[in-house]
Amino acid sequence: MNMKTKLLTSAEQLFDQHGFMATSMDQLTKAAEMSSRTLYKHAGDKNGLIQAVLMERDRRFLQIIDVKSIDDLFEALQSWAETEGTRGCLFLRAYGETGGETPEIAKTVMAHKAAFHAQIAGILKTEFSANDPNLELLTEQILILIEGSTAAAIYRGAEAFKSAHKAASALIAQAIK
Amino acid sequence: MNMKTKLLTSAEQLFDQHGFMATSMDQLTKAAEMSSRTLYKHAGDKNGLIQAVLMERDRRFLQIIDVKSIDDLFEALQSWAETEGTRGCLFLRAYGETGGETPEIAKTVMAHKAAFHAQIAGILKTEFSANDPNLELLTEQILILIEGSTAAAIYRGAEAFKSAHKAASALIAQAIK
DNA sequence: ACAGATGTAAAACGATCGTTTTACATCTGT
DNA sequence: ACAGATGTAAAACGATCGTTTTACATCTGT
Known part of the structure; x- marks a missing residue:
């Protein structure tokens, strides 16, 4: 190494x-x-190190969520949480610790979150017709479910992802129908 | 003052x-x-101050979410986010900054989250029959939706609560049916 | 009236912070 | 063979950290 x-x-x-x-x-x-x-x-310097760590984690994370279905997405995130532990989103933690006032860090965090949102939108686009009217709302709802389980898992354990997964499935089923 | x-x-x-x-x-x-x-x-000392701030915020927060329906809950949280700003959950931020390794802070955060969970469970119990089999799952899902909008609002704005609210309504409607 | 509580301003405590410098050793590619 | 890159160990930089102390003023309840 x-x-x-x-x-x-x-x-x-x-x-x-x-x-x-x-x-x-x-x-x-x-x-x-x-x-x-x-x-x-x-x-x-220290901020440079923080930024480098976040950029590396962004690369790894995007790799992990590079899947073809929402089911696979939740499976991947839950097993990642189970092996790596549940201490919340490292990007939002960095943002919060610096009050969003360290530009290099804030920029890296926002870029990561934009990529994260885009990936969810991309997966949904293949499961729905690309111009379905529910797509935007559904994308944000699934993003919220993932952010929510990441946060809730800190105090309720990685099983939170299972509850979120079920919620996502229900919302998708309802949107298709 | x-x-x-x-x-x-x-x-x-x-x-x-x-x-x-x-x-x-x-x-x-x-x-x-x-x-x-x-x-x-x-x-x-500084940790004592952090703890006191969190306990006071806990008191205020529980007051804000002391409502009778899930609809009112989301309304209350969204308007709170709109007026106070969207910088994430202060409790989880305190927990994260200290790595969960400052006992007084960790304890205060966990107590807050337990009360938060109990409040959601309480509201749902009045909207459902008290021993509905979906109650536990639904409680955690709504908790996740709220944690998720609190986090997502940092980068997607307070409108995230609207998307989460719609998701919650859909899940409740499906559970009732 | 006066004791105890409550406050200020400012200096000082030792510890630790992030960062740089000095002096030197070893690896690596031509 | 040797220059430049890459590394170590350790001391040192000034700044700032959380916290305490000193010396003094003012409020408050009996």
């Missing part, structure tokens, strides 16, 4: 487990097993 | 707008227009 990968992997874990602001550069260098000089050469 | 109220009000605003860890005690004393000595006498 090269240094950049090792840095991003260990940093993501620390940020996710303890929070962004609560994780010090000292903890990050120790976890990455590199000198601070090397860390700064790769990441620029 | 007495000092404690002034402290909690200004602190809530700063925490909400800029994040918990990113807000310094210095900013908090200045916003509250009091000496740090007085702030510490009232709040104990």
Whole structure:
């Protein structure tokens, strides 16, 4: 594993487990097993590291949700939550910790959420006729169900995704009929 | 306005707008227009202040969602989001910033979420027969829809509550039938 | 009237923050 | 062979953190 990968992997874990602001550069260098000089050469500064971690996670996440049906989408997200743990959306957490006031971070978060929305819209477009009048509403509702289970899973466990999945199926069935 | 109220009000605003860890005690004393000595006498320490802010917000929030129907619930939450802004759930943000590792904060957040869940269950129990077999699932689904619109509203605006409201209505209609 | 509570302003505490610098070692491609 | 890239370890930078202390003023209830 090269240094950049090792840095991003260990940093993501620390940020996710303890929070962004609560994780010090000292903890990050120790976890990455590199000198601070090397860390700064790769990441620029702490905000740069946060942004790099988010961009890498965005890449992985989009890969995970690259499926062809809403059923597969919920299955993928639930098993991801079961293996990685349920600590909420890392993007919204980064946004919240910085009050949305760190432009590089805010921009990365918003780009991720736009891609996330587009992916849901894309899946629905293949399950419905592309110009179905319910498509926009249904897209936002499924997005909300996923955001909701991600948040609710923090205190109700990954089974929240099952309830959301059932809700999504019901809404889709009703829209088709 | 007495000092404690002034402290909690200004602190809530700063925490909400800029994040918990990113807000310094210095900013908090200045916003509250009091000496740090007085702030510490009232709040104990920073975690105590965070906890006090959350407990006060819990009180206000439970008041807002003290309604008799799911329709009123969504209406109340949407207008709250429209006036107070959409920066996500302050409780989950506090939990996330501290990695769930500050016991006093984690406890306060979990208590709030339990009360929130109980309130939704209570409303549904009056709209359904109290031992309807769909009740548990429906309760969690509506909780998820609310968590989801709270999160999604950050980047899609308070209209997210409208989409969630429609989804909730559809799920309820289907459960009744 | 006066004791105790409640407040301010400002300095000071040690700890830690993010970041840079110094001095040196080792790898890598031509 | 050797220059440039890439790395380490450790000290140091000034700034800021949360918190406490000092010295003093004013309000409040009996």
